[in-house]
Amino acid sequence: MEFDWTPEQLSFRATVRSFLAEHLPPNWETVAHGPASEVQSEFADVFCRKLAEAGLLVPHWPARWGGRDADAWTAFILAEEMWMAGEPRGGQYMNVNWIGPTLMRFGSEEQQQRYIPPMAGGATIWCQGFSEPEAGSDLASLRTRADRHGSNYRINGQKIWTSYAGYADTCFLLARTSPGKNGISIFLIPMETPGITVRQIPSVIGEGDIHEVFFDEVEVPGTAMLGAEGQAWEITRTALSLERVGIPRFALASLMLHRAVDRLKKAGRYGGGAIEQSARAHAACESARLYSYNIIDQRVRGIATGPEASAARVATVSAERLVGEFVVEHCPEALAGGEPMLQAHHQRAIVAGIASGAAEIQLNLIATELLKLPREPR
Amino acid sequence: MDFTLTSDQTALTDAIDRIAQQFDAKPTDFHGFALSGAALEHQLTEGEYFDIALIPEFGPLTAALAVERLARSAFAAEAALSMLVRPQLPGEWPRPVAVVESGRPGRFVATAKTLIVIDGERISLARPSPGDVEAVESLYAYPMGRLVGSPALTKLSAADAANVRKWMRVALAAEAAGLIQAAIDSTVEHLSIRKQFGRPLGTFQALRHRMAECAVLAGGVRLLARKAAFSGNDGDAALAALHAQDSGTRMAYEMHQMLGAMGMTLEHPLHLWTYRIKALLSELGGRGGQAQAVATHCFGKP
Ligand SMILES: Cc1cc2nc3c(=O)[nH]c(=O)nc-3n(C[C@H](O)[C@H](O)[C@H](O)COP(=O)(O)OP(=O)(O)OC[C@H]3O[C@@H](n4cnc5c(N)ncnc54)[C@H](O)[C@@H]3O)c2cc1C
Numbered sequence: 001m002e003f004d005w006t007p008e009q010l011s012f013r014a015t016v017r018s019f020l021a022e023h024l025p026p027n028w029e030t031v032a033h034g035p036a037s038e039v040q041s042e043f044a045d046v047f048c049r050k051l052a053e054a055g056l057l058v059p060h061w062p063a064r065w066g067g068r069d070a071d072a073w074t075a076f077i078l079a080e081e082m083w084m085a086g087e088p089r090g091g092q093y094m095n096v097n098w099i100g101p102t103l104m105r106f107g108s109e110e111q112q113q114r115y116i117p118p119m120a121g122g123a124t125i126w127c128q129g130f131s132e133p134e135a136g137s138d139l140a141s142l143r144t145r146a147d148r149h150g151s152n153y154r155i156n157g158q159k160i161w162t163s164y165a166g167y168a169d170t171c172f173l174l175a176r177t178s179p180g181k182n183g184i185s186i187f188l189i190p191m192e193t194p195g196i197t198v199r200q201i202p203s204v205i206g207e208g209d210i211h212e213v214f215f216d217e218v219e220v221p222g223t224a225m226l227g228a229e230g231q232a233w234e235i236t237r238t239a240l241s242l243e244r245v246g247i248p249r250f251a252l253a254s255l256m257l258h259r260a261v262d263r264l265k266k267a268g269r270y271g272g273g274a275i276e277q278s279a280r281a282h283a284a285c286e287s288a289r290l291y292s293y294n295i296i297d298q299r300v301r302g303i304a305t306g307p308e309a310s311a312a313r314v315a316t317v318s319a320e321r322l323v324g325e326f327v328v329e330h331c332p333e334a335l336a337g338g339e340p341m342l343q344a345h346h347q348r349a350i351v352a353g354i355a356s357g358a359a360e361i362q363l364n365l366i367a368t369e370l371l372k373l374p375r376e377p378r
Numbered sequence: 379m380d381f382t383l384t385s386d387q388t389a390l391t392d393a394i395d396r397i398a399q400q401f402d403a404k405p406t407d408f409h410g411f412a413l414s415g416a417a418l419e420h421q422l423t424e425g426e427y428f429d430i431a432l433i434p435e436f437g438p439l440t441a442a443l444a445v446e447r448l449a450r451s452a453f454a455a456e457a458a459l460s461m462l463v464r465p466q467l468p469g470e471w472p473r474p475v476a477v478v479e480s481g482r483p484g485r486f487v488a489t490a491k492t493l494i495v496i497d498g499e500r501i502s503l504a505r506p507s508p509g510d511v512e513a514v515e516s517l518y519a520y521p522m523g524r525l526v527g528s529p530a531l532t533k534l535s536a537a538d539a540a541n542v543r544k545w546m547r548v549a550l551a552a553e554a555a556g557l558i559q560a561a562i563d564s565t566v567e568h569l570s571i572r573k574q575f576g577r578p579l580g581t582f583q584a585l586r587h588r589m590a591e592c593a594v595l596a597g598g599v600r601l602l603a604r605k606a607a608f609s610g611n612d613g614d615a616a617l618a619a620l621h622a623q624d625s626g627t628r629m630a631y632e633m634h635q636m637l638g639a640m641g642m643t644l645e646h647p648l649h650l651w652t653y654r655i656k657a658l659l660s661e662l663g664g665r666g667g668q669a670q671a672v673a674t675h676c677f678g679k680p
Contacts, residue, residue, distance in 0.1 A: 001380055001381060001382060001383050001384065001387060001439060001604065001608070002379070002380050002439075002608060003379060003604075003605045003608045003609060004379070005379060009379075073379065258677065261677045265677075265678075270673075270677075275669050275670060275673045276665065276666060276669040278669075278672075278673065278677065279616075279617075279620055279668065279669035279670075279672035279673055279676075280620065280624060280665075280669065282617060282672055282676055282677075283598075283602065283617045283618075283620050283621040283624070283672070284598075284621075286602060286605075286614075286617050286621075287597075287598030287599075287601060287602055287621060288598075290598070290601035290602065290605060291594075291597065291598065291601065293379050293381070294381045294601065296379075297379060297380060297381040297382075298381075301382070308597075311593065311594045311597055314590070314591070314594045315594050315597075315598055318594075360587065362590075363586065363587045363590040363591065364583070364586065364587075364590070366590035366593055366594065367580075367586035367587070367589055367590045368586075370590070370593055371562070371566050371589055371590065371593055372566065372570075373566060373569060373570060373578075373580035373581070373586055373589065374570055374577075374578045374580045374581050375581065376581050376582075376583055376586070377577065377581060
């Protein structure tokens with residue numbers, strides 16, 4: 001057991017940092033006001049191609065798909081640095097983290113040839129069409145239908161909260177092909193297919209982030225299906241286990257906490273309750289960091305991650321919460337134009353307990369799988 | 379970054395585990411407050427386990443793992459300060475070690491051979507003679523004692539004092555990690571068996587979520603304590619101690635709440651862990667004290 005980085009890991013982190021220093025524009029922090037805003041999305045399009053050229057977009061992918069078979073630490077160090085910098089990859093982080101790897105594992109040869117190279121080249125954005133107005137935490141109750149018509153499927157229904165849908169080229173869609181949990185299938189659907197309408201939802205979390213996506217008689221070929229009919233549950237479970245510690249939120253939370261404290265010190269406002277609150281928030285960030293590193297360590301060793309991943313999520317949610325509360329109480333100006341990065345962080349942080357599976361659902365999993373408490377009656 | 383134990387660490391923690399297992403259960407006929415184990419103490423001394431931090435293959439991290447495991451036993455021995463702080467003291471100081479902070483009673487003070495006497499910023503060491511200390515009755519589930527005499531004090535340099543404070547924080551966090559885990563295990567067992575309204579209490583989400591939150595805190599205390607023991611960094615130690623006292627405070631309330639009246643009895647072992655946790659909550663200035671240390675070591679001086 002040890003908690004140091006290897007020289008290779010340190011040097012990789014330094015490489016990523018200097019790439020960021022070189023390629024982020026000087027006014028980056030003032031434009032970084034939402035991961036899916038117009039400015040940031042346009043920037044991401046150029047930036048990701050450069051990352052790809054520098055071998056820094058998908059280093060952890062197999063060489064066959066443009067990577068260099070680097071381990072999960074490499075991917076996570078990369079993710080930390082990108083997230084701390086305000087995620088200049090925009091929505092493409094999802095390709096890198098889980099959509100690409102899921103296609104490598106479950107995609108047909110044709111799907112892989114069509115979709116993976118543009119991801120590895122930093123030239124495409126995907127969106128994740130899971131949640132629906134009536135199916136949030138209870139995702140298995142989703143209603144969007146995919147009915148077979150000859151060799152095609154016809155899709156009708158609605159998705160909601162879909163991030164990046166405004167700029168996405170392709171949707172990773174869950175739709176119902178028959179009743180029940182095992183009646184859900186995955187479709188890979190170009191967003192330009194006729195019958196798809198995207199509507200942005202104005203939100204407190206920043207421009208362009210969440211959308212409604214309507215599917216009206218959208219006809220797709222059977223070859224658009226990922227895996228077999230009814231295999232969605234199995235595939236998404238694998239995919240989302242990569243996502244559960246996907247975003248190293250603690251890293252930006254910690255950085256912003258330090259920035260807020262520095263701000264207070266400069267203004268002679270760091271004392272009393274602020275000291276205790278900042279210290280507590282810092283401890284929460286470091287706890288979340290170690291929890292997350294523990295999961296990455298398991299991933300590197302090929303150990304299947306269990307309920308510890310849920311614990312890592314919950315620890316992260318509490319870190320985001322404590323940092324957010326600290327800023328609101330002691331640096332209120334941050335949310336009123338005082339410090340754009342602190343505001344941008346706040347906007348991202350408030351979704352930590354909701355996006356990619358609500359915290360309470362993780363608590364249920366921890367109670368059953370980690371503590372082995374008897375299950376709730378259904 | 380590597381979260382698996384080395385073979386040396388595994389061998390040692392297995393050995394500690396074999397010893398601790400004999401002392402894990404509270405004797406059914408014991409209905410007192412403080413439960414300490416002379417036999418446990420003896421076995422640890424015989425095996426020279428109190429000095430493992432000084433052995434290069436083990437070091438303070440392995441000592442912290444041992445402290446964590448021993449804290450889960452119903453019988454308590456003075457292990458945390460001996461294993462993690464004593465190796466840091468300048469010169470040869472015998473164990474058991476105890477802390478007297480601002481003249482207050484402390485655990486194992488009545489039987490200690492070395493006292494760490496804390497008065498504000500000043501830390502001194504003392505070898506008390508039997509008349510200098512006396513046992514006190516308490517709720518804390520450790521044998522508590524206080525300093526009544528005036529043994530000769532050896533004042534530590536500022537650097538040594540800072541180092542002792544740091545390792546006291548690591549010791550506190552490692553011990554709290556074990557105590558908190560034991561309290562959770564004991565509560566989970568109860569929630570799985572005890573039925574009300576026709577179902578085990580553990581099926582009620584209001585309790586499940588609180589338990590799960592506590593489990594997350596417990597894991598955080600464990601990870602932070604281990605990291606601090608590994609790095610020997612002042613900031614890491616302060617963060618670990620703060621998270622331990624913060625989580626311990628919540629845990630001591632939550633676990634008793636989940637047990638209902640059963641948790642109030644001396645028959646059920648829960649109080650052994652919760653009241654030991656409570657004994658640690660006031661150390662080194664409590665949460666406010668740890669927060670100041672975090673502010674100094676992690677955020678720089680204001
Ligand atoms: C910023 C953001 C981006 C998102 N991006 C996407 C995306 O790209 N694609 C996508 O498909 N979805 C996306 N989502 C949706 C996200 O996956 C859902 O919000 C999430 O699954 C929760 O569903 P819900 O919002 O409907 O909340 P609900 O399920 O209605 O839950 C509301 C509250 O009730 C609690 N609750 C629900 N069920 C239980 C239960 N059984 N026990 C205890 N408590 C319960 C929840 O924990 C929560 O606190 C995004 C969400 C956000 C905030």
